[in-house]
Amino acid sequence: MDLAFSEEQEMLQKSARDFLTSKCPKTLVRAMEEDERGYSPDLWREMAELGWMGLPFPEKYDGGGLGFLDLVVLLEEMGRACLPGPFLSTVVLGGMPILEWGSEDQRRYFLPRICKGEAILTLAVTEPSARYDAASIRTTATADGHDYIISGTKLFVPDAHVADWIICVTRTAQASNPEEGITLVIIDAKSPGISTVLLSTIAGDKQCELTLDKVRVPRKNMLGKPGQGWEMVKRIMEWAALAKSAEMVGGNQQVMEMTVKYAKERVQFGRPIGSFQVIQHYIADMSIDVDSARITLYKAAWKLTEGLPCSKEISVIKGWINDAYRRVATQAHQIHGAIGFTKEHDLELYFRRAKAGEVLFGDTDFHREIVAQQLGL
Amino acid sequence: MDFRLTAEEEAFRQEVEEFIREVLPAGWLGIDPGPEEEEREEVYRLSVEIWRKLGAKGWIGLNWPREWGGQESPAKDWILKQELIYHGAPGMDIAATQGDLIVQFGTQEQKKRFLPPIARGEVKYAIGMSEPNVGSDMFSLQLKAEEKDDCYVFNGQKIWNSGIHRADWCVVYARTDPNAAKKHHGISVFIVDPRSPGITMRRITQMTGLGAFCEVFYDDVRVPKENLLGQKNKGKDVSMYAFTIERSYGLVILHNARRYFDQLVEYCKETSINGEPLARDPLIRNRLAELAIEIEVGRNMGERINWMTGQGMLTVVPSCQNKIHGARVAQKLGSLGMQILGLYGQLDEKSKWAKLGGRMRHMYLSSRAWSLAGGTSEMSRNIISGPFGLGLPS
Numbered sequence: 001m002d003l004a005f006s007e008e009q010e011m012l013q014k015s016a017r018d019f020l021t022s023k024c025p026k027t028l029v030r031a032m033e034e035d036e037r038g039y040s041p042d043l044w045r046e047m048a049e050l051g052w053m054g055l056p057f058p059e060k061y062d063g064g065g066l067g068f069l070d071l072v073v074l075l076e077e078m079g080r081a082c083l084p085g086p087f088l089s090t091v092v093l094g095g096m097p098i099l100e101w102g103s104e105d106q107r108r109y110f111l112p113r114i115c116k117g118e119a120i121l122t123l124a125v126t127e128p129s130a131r132y133d134a135a136s137i138r139t140t141a142t143a144d145g146h147d148y149i150i151s152g153t154k155l156f157v158p159d160a161h162v163a164d165w166i167i168c169v170t171r172t173a174q175a176s177n178p179e180e181g182i183t184l185v186i187i188d189a190k191s192p193g194i195s196t197v198l199l200s201t202i203a204g205d206k207q208c209e210l211t212l213d214k215v216r217v218p219r220k221n222m223l224g225k226p227g228q229g230w231e232m233v234k235r236i237m238e239w240a241a242l243a244k245s246a247e248m249v250g251g252n253q254q255v256m257e258m259t260v261k262y263a264k265e266r267v268q269f270g271r272p273i274g275s276f277q278v279i280q281h282y283i284a285d286m287s288i289d290v291d292s293a294r295i296t297l298y299k300a301a302w303k304l305t306e307g308l309p310c311s312k313e314i315s316v317i318k319g320w321i322n323d324a325y326r327r328v329a330t331q332a333h334q335i336h337g338a339i340g341f342t343k344e345h346d347l348e349l350y351f352r353r354a355k356a357g358e359v360l361f362g363d364t365d366f367h368r369e370i371v372a373q374q375l376g377l
Numbered sequence: 378m379d380f381r382l383t384a385e386e387e388a389f390r391q392e393v394e395e396f397i398r399e400v401l402p403a404g405w406l407g408i409d410p411g412p413e414e415e416e417r418e419e420v421y422r423l424s425v426e427i428w429r430k431l432g433a434k435g436w437i438g439l440n441w442p443r444e445w446g447g448q449e450s451p452a453k454d455w456i457l458k459q460e461l462i463y464h465g466a467p468g469m470d471i472a473a474t475q476g477d478l479i480v481q482f483g484t485q486e487q488k489k490r491f492l493p494p495i496a497r498g499e500v501k502y503a504i505g506m507s508e509p510n511v512g513s514d515m516f517s518l519q520l521k522a523e524e525k526d527d528c529y530v531f532n533g534q535k536i537w538n539s540g541i542h543r544a545d546w547c548v549v550y551a552r553t554d555p556n557a558a559k560k561h562h563g564i565s566v567f568i569v570d571p572r573s574p575g576i577t578m579r580r581i582t583q584m585t586g587l588g589a590f591c592e593v594f595y596d597d598v599r600v601p602k603e604n605l606l607g608q609k610n611k612g613k614d615v616s617m618y619a620f621t622i623e624r625s626y627g628l629v630i631l632h633n634a635r636r637y638f639d640q641l642v643e644y645c646k647e648t649s650i651n652g653e654p655l656a657r658d659p660l661i662r663n664r665l666a667e668l669a670i671e672i673e674v675g676r677n678m679g680e681r682i683n684w685m686t687g688q689g690m691l692t693v694v695p696s697c698q699n700k701i702h703g704a705r706v707a708q709k710l711g712s713l714g715m716q717i718l719g720l721y722g723q724l725d726e727k728s729k730w731a732k733l734g735g736r737m738r739h740m741y742l743s744s745r746a747w748s749l750a751g752g753t754s755e756m757s758r759n760i761i762s763g764p765f766g767l768g769l770p771s
Contacts, residue, residue, distance in 0.1 A: 284757070296674050
């Protein structure tokens with residue numbers, strides 16, 4: 001057993017933290033919540049130069065050739081910094097499925113562009129039912145010669161308004177089993193018939209309503225095999241849940257550190273409030289949620305990296321961090337008092353992101369159900 | 378990173394599993410770790426038998442130096458304990474951890490005298506720490522030990538000493554300097570024969586119905602000087618070390634809880650209400666999964682603690698974290714189990730109507746102790762937030 005980071009992972013963590021501390025101040029985070037695009041193209045380019053977008057992709061596609069565990073190290077730092085932008089969408093929702101199931105042509109086209117920061121991708125799964133299940137997929141793709149004609153409404157699609165390409169989960173056949181007849185298609189976001197409306201979300205991240213009105217897409221843009229898309233979606237959702245968990249673990253850690261610091265400095269009744277046992281015990285409980293989640297995250301990421309079965313481990317971490325981060329952020333607010341309740345303090349950024357992270361890529365009940373199935377219930 | 382056991386460790390784990398299958402009677406539902414359940418006669422007999430067999434295997438003190446029959450392998454020692462606990466096998470006596478103390482603090486003479494009988498699985502130990510007025514505030518203990526001729530003369534009282542009425546030895550914490558400037562400075566530790574003249578005991582029945590606790594009275598009890606463990610008045614060092622060897626307590630609780638959990642899951646699969654298995658009930662699925670997640674998270678914390686220990690890192694804080702978590706999970710499991718069993722949950726193992734052998738009822742009661750024994754959850758929170766942990770001001 002070896003539960004330490006490798007030297008490279010230590011360096012990645014440190015360099016990412018240093019970079020984001022200087023390049024992603026909270027002023028930028030707040031500005032991007034208000035900004036239409038929601039990210040800084042300059043920062044995006046610098047991240048690409050550091051090799052971040054290419055981190056999990058093989059070197060032959062201009063990537064860094066690293067594993068998911070390394071990506072997790074980076075995502076933790078992004079969550080700690082509240083980094084805004086389409087990183088998770090592009091790399092995890094867009095690039096990784098193309099690497100896994102794309103044709104060699106698709107890989108050669110998309111992956112180097114992703115690695116260089118030249119292409120933004122995302123995945124459109126959920127529809128107005130707002131559920132991550134196959135029966136909810138109503139968007140249709142109808143074959144027409146060499147093309148598909150795609151129509152439907154997708155909701156809560158991250159970063160679709162800035163995406164160059166959207167992997168769209170469509171229904172190509174009606175079957176008694178809703179998991180059959182689903183096909184993934186890579187759509188040029190500038191195609192006629194596509195429109196996006198930005199949703200105003202609790203975390204100020206950029207999620208969209210995506211309307212597809214008879215969008216014509218060449219059939220060669222299909223990703224993987226026709227009708228077998230749901231298995232792919234399930235895998236992508238696992239990666240996304242794990243990636244989101246990593247961001248949340250990073251945010252959770254930051255909230256904890258902010259709160260310890262505040263409790264040591266804030267004086268009431270002539271003494272730091274951190275000297276009061278009630279505050280100490282609140283914080284001790286927070287530390288359990290923080291530290292337990294981190295090792296649980298690494299266990300799942302390590303299994304995924306090693307190619308071991310990890311559906312249960314991913315649902316364990318997402319099901320746990322959903323609750324743990326919310327508990328920690330809630331308790332942090334209680335300890336910070338009025339200042340934490342304001343936009344002049346960073347804490348509220350994390351509190352809002354904790355809730356957004358909780359519902360994205362499977363809320364707690366969703367992941368508990370997966371664990372229940374793994375228990376054979 | 379690598380979460381795997383080494384091939385040797387995995388082979389040992391399988392060997393242990395096989396051993397446990399052989400020594401446990403068919404249909405064994407398991408018991409809690411610790412001496413409490415040895416109050417049931419059949420458990421006691423099995424416990425003595427397995428303890429001997431563990432000795433014969435050379436598996437007691439796997440973490441000890443080779444000189445004393447160990448393999449210097451904390452990993453294997455833990456694998457053995459974990460499997461015994463998960464399967465609810467009796468046998469692993471308190472003597473094993475008290476042997477750890479003797480390895481660390483004993484003189485060569487003491488090691489020669491006390492360690493081999495432990496390693497052979499021949500002797501049982503108890504611990505004498507708490508007193509009527511000494512719970513969490515353990516350094517204020519009052520049991521007096523006065524140096525006189527070749528002995529220390531004990532006067533005073535201990536309480537909550539589990540299993541001492543059946544123990545061959547008890548590791549007792551006593552005050553040897555009542556005038557020490559600081560209360561934690563005048564304490565010493567002794568290996569005491571519980572059958573010494575002047576010792577009387579009163580059994581106290583726990584709320585589980587088991588008479589495992591003892592109140593122990595010391596009335597001019599003569600304890601030979603050569604039974605002093607560690608230096609006189611330096612008992613604090615021994616007690617701090619004793620706490621560090623209890624670092625896996627949270628994991629002990631969790632592995633024990635895991636057995637009850639697996640039994641409950643099976644029960645929900647096999648039991649139908651109005652033709653529908655409990656396992657299909659969305660609420661039951663959700664709450665079982667919630668616990669499965671919490672158990673898994675606790676095991677991950679525990680793996681980290683064991684790894685850190687192997688690396689020689691301080692584990693005070695994660696151990697306290699895992700102890701709080703483990704106790705919480707075990708108690709929640711007890712509550713859920715009792716809720717699912719409903720009216721049946723009331724019955725003990727003697728009833729022909731009992732479900733899961735009446736074990737859930739036992740666990741619901743016994744799990745109250747998990748957030749108390751080995752340091753209360755509140756004391757653990759103090760340690761996490763204090764100078765060894767987050768450094769919050771006092």
